[in-house]
Amino acid sequence: MSLFSKVLALTALAGLLAGGAYVRAGRALGPSIDLHGPERYVGQTSVLDFSVDALEGTITSVEAVLQQGETRVPLFSLDAPGEARVEQETLGRIRIVRRFDRNVITGVTEGAAQLTVTAIRPTFYGLRQALTSLRHPLELRFEPPRLTVLSSQHYVNHGGAEMVVYRVTPTDVESGVLVDEQFYPGFPATSAGITGADDSRRVAFFALLHNQDLHAPMHVFARDPAGNETRVDLDHRTFPKNFRRRRITVGDDFIQRVVPAIAEQSDAARALLSNVPEDDLVTRYVRINTDLRQENAEYLLALAEKTEPRLLWQGPFRQLGNSQVESGFADHRTYLYDGREIDQQVHLGFDLAATANVAILASNHGVVIHADFLGIYGNCVVVDHGMGLQSLYAHLSSIGVQVGDAVAQGQEIGRSGMTGLAGGDHLHFTMLLHGRPVTPIEWWDPHWVEDRVARKIARANTP
Ligand SMILES: [Zn+2]
CATH class of the missing domain: 2.70.70.10 (Glucose Permease (Domain IIA))
Incomplete structure (x- = not known):
């Protein structure tokens, strides 16, 4: 930061600027930097994506570094882009995209880290250099959510519904059931009347729709804010129905x-x-x-x-x-x-x-x-x-x-x-x-409601 006589660093949370950028740094003379991602979390499949605009000049240097404590992980250098993709967006504006996941950032641990992007362009006929630096706090999160199915005997009629009780940790993740690619969100088990449940327990109703394949894959699914995903097979049996x-x-x-x-x-x-x-x-x-x-x-x-x-x-x-x-x-x-x-x-x-x-x-x-x-x-x-x-x-x-x-x-x-x-x-x-x-037939049927829903809730209530 002390390399140049006129260094100004700005970090601005700019909301939704033109071009979908949500973080931008820049000043009158230095290049502008737009960070497109990641916004907050770095997970197993994250991508570093930012643009640098020289503002009618040329960019002579772009560096991106991830810092955690004393550890510095170089992510990008314009001199040696490595696996990064560098695109000329417009005259004077480039976009840099590269993988930014556990496999490419080694030596760091889960938790807080800081991304710094620095860009330089010459000014005054090349006599001086103007620098912009963007500093952005990130949270490294690599461990995928953990899922356990707690209910058993999932019997699904073609065109009908079913219910599952499961546990997911940590609890700040979205989760539910995927039938093929159809998603059914889970809800806290306490909202279904399962007493004494800690907030890791969830209940989801799901369906095998009349127009889905009888053998459609069924998974319990979770995804954390860093994009880390977990899928576990949902043990189940399906039953064909004759549609007239x-x-x-x-x-x-x-x-x-x-x-x-x-x-x-x-x-x-x-x-x-x-x-x-x-x-x-x-x-x-x-x-x-x-x-x-x-x-x-x-x-x-x-x-x-x-x-x-x-x-x-x-x-x-x-x-x-x-x-x-x-x-x-x-x-x-x-x-x-x-x-x-x-x-x-x-x-x-x-x-x-x-x-x-x-x-x-x-x-x-x-x-x-x-x-x-x-x-x-x-x-x-x-x-x-x-x-x-x-x-x-x-x-x-x-x-x-x-x-x-x-x-x-x-x-x-x-x-x-x-x-x-x-x-x-x-x-x-x-x-x-x-x-x-x-099909409403199931919901009209006291035996179905008892077996598919009430009994599972009762069972989940017994410690
Ligand atoms: Zn009708």
């Missing part, structure tokens, strides 16, 4: 009733239909059945992020009283109009027969997170039961609750109807896990 195939004929009466009604009530539908002629009702219908369905599914995914991080429900979920099941979960439906096939969809819920204006009751305790018209679902209520679980009630003639209302099992939340894509008065009901449909 049905052919559904849609008639003019149906299309003429539902298409204009949905377009009238849904901004999203109007946007999707804006380039389809008013009189082409069949195309408009298919657009609703396909694109609006997709958009509604994405809305439900985003909505699920509002889930309460604790279990709000208790015991089996309640099915609409005396209802006949009209349609199974994940029916593959082929839609026919005038004898020709116009669309195919998977029906992700149960249609429960009802007469008009029957009281629709909350299937379990929870909090209302949606109470409004929702595209193909018509008037729709979604109740959050916590830890990623929701129930959805569609095609209602009227809604009797508001977002934020706490509802008890059996409490009326609306009246049955045929709004949205409904051929007649019925309740379309489904369970959602983190916004993705899972």
Whole structure:
């Protein structure tokens, strides 16, 4: 630092500057340095990434060093870039990228360290040199999280859900279950009613979705803020289910009733239909059945992020009283109009027969997170039961609750109807896990709820 007569060192936390840089150092004469990463932690797979801008000059020197106590680890030198990639970003601006992990920084231990990047450019016709130095505190963290699965006998039906209890340390990591690449976050075990649990214990609900492979890999997964990851195989068995195939004929009466009604009530539908002629009702219908369905599914995914991080429900979920099941979960439906096939969809819920204006009751305790018209679902209520679980009630003639209302099992939340894509008065009901449909049959079944959830929680409660 004392090599030059006019040394100024600046370390500035500059937030989000242009170019995504979050740390920048620079002054009028010296080059500017933008550190793109790492921000705080150095882990097993970190990358050092920074840019140096000579400000209409040439850069004569760039050095990067990691310092921990007396130990200095050279990371980069413009004279000898080694394995680092040096890119000319613009005239006078270069970007340096290199591996920055345990294998390349030896002699240091886990804990605090400091990164120093120094850059020099000549000024005054090369008579003087201007220097900028950026100093950035880092935390070295190499040990990956540790995971232990505590529950046993994980039985997963195709299209259904399951629960796991596990332990993860340290506790400041994100963790959960990966089914293939689908992630289901874990929640503190105490939030599931597991008493006396230290904060390393977690509970996660997860699912094998109807459209996933029966042999999809299942892991318990954890990642710490330094990016270190751990995956352990989740011991489990899966069971195939027969998804039915049905052919559904849609008639003019149906299309003429539902298409204009949905377009009238849904901004999203109007946007999707804006380039389809008013009189082409069949195309408009298919657009609703396909694109609006997709958009509604994405809305439900985003909505699920509002889930309460604790279990709000208790015991089996309640099915609409005396209802006949009209349609199974994940029916593959082929839609026919005038004898020709116009669309195919998977029906992700149960249609429960009802007469008009029957009281629709909350299937379990929870909090209302949606109470409004929702595209193909018509008037729709979604109740959050916590830890990623929701129930959805569609095609209602009227809604009797508001977002934020706490509802008890059996409490009326609306009246049955045929709004949205409904051929007649019925309740379309489904369970959602983190916004993705899972079969409700399991949640209605007292034995399943006892075996898959309650017993595991009880077992985890015994020391
Ligand atoms: Zn339905």
